[in-house]
Amino acid sequence: MKRDYLYSTPYTILQKENMYHFNSDSELLGRFCRIEKEDTVLDIGTNNGVLLHYASLHEPRAMCGIDLFPEVIETARENLAYNHLEAELQVTPLQEFEHEPFSCILCNPPFFTTQREDLKSENPYRRAARFTDTLSIHDLFLHAARLSCQTGRLSVIYPHSFMQEVLETASSNQFFLTRLQAVYDQKGGEVRRCLMEFSKEKKDTLEVMPIAWLNRLHESRSRHRHTG
Numbered sequence: 001m002k003r004d005y006l007y008s009t010p011y012t013i014l015q016k017e018n019m020y021h022f023n024s025d026s027e028l029l030g031r032f033c034r035i036e037k038e039d040t041v042l043d044i045g046t047n048n049g050v051l052l053h054y055a056s057l058h059e060p061r062a063m064c065g066i067d068l069f070p071e072v073i074e075t076a077r078e079n080l081a082y083n084h085l086e087a088e089l090q091v092t093p094l095q096e097f098e099h100e101p102f103s104c105i106l107c108n109p110p111f112f113t114t115q116r117e118d119l120k121s122e123n124p125y126r127r128a129a130r131f132t133d134t135l136s137i138h139d140l141f142l143h144a145a146r147l148s149c150q151t152g153r154l155s156v157i158y159p160h161s162f163m164q165e166v167l168e169t170a171s172s173n174q175f176f177l178t179r180l181q182a183v184y185d186q187k188g189g190e191v192r193r194c195l196m197e198f199s200k201e202k203k204d205t206l207e208v209m210p211i212a213w214l215n216r217l218h219e220s221r222s223r224h225r226h227t228g
Helices: 024-032 050-056 070-082 124-130 137-146 160-172 214-227
Strands: 003-005 012-014 040-044 062-067 088-091 102-107 148-159 176-184 191-199
Touching: 012 070, 024 050, 024 148, 024 176, 024 191, 024 214, 040 050, 050 062, 050 070, 050 102, 062 070, 070 088, 102 137, 137 148, 137 160, 148 160, 160 176, 160 191
Parallel strands: 040 062, 040 102, 062 088, 102 148
Antiparallel strands: 003 012, 148 191, 176 191
């Protein structure tokens, strides 16, 4: 099977045809996440293990990934082993997951909602990755708070249009926004995504990161395909 280069890392990732593939959101969040060597990291909805691979670049103390499907977890396990990395992996919904508290939680969450079944993919892996049936914003922050240590951090990526709801939900679960990065499609274009880091520990200032550009991300991928 084909292995795809994971941008900004030394790793390659096996992506099975019928499963959800990593995309720009995965790379943006992987680059954005701030991880320290003493951190214990949880990746919610780990899919093929992409965010765990990005996290490994910072050499955290321990990593864990959870997902809904045994086949997905097996793919993540294959990718970690191929790249000589280790992580605890579990098949479980977030709502039922029990573990010692983590200092850093990552999630590239689903955010589409619809009542029309015909708009939802029949593929269960892609449906879970895209639609909030199994993981709403409320559940994400509620259980991230439950699974975080007293100074725990949560890093997510959402469309800009969701920002108000995300901020309100974070506040109701005692998470404070500490870092923010806007993602534009191109210069003069619109904000497409917001990368956000929340902490249980309130900070005096908000760190605003330089703008990320989707068109530059795509250009760098194209260059790699032609030179790699």
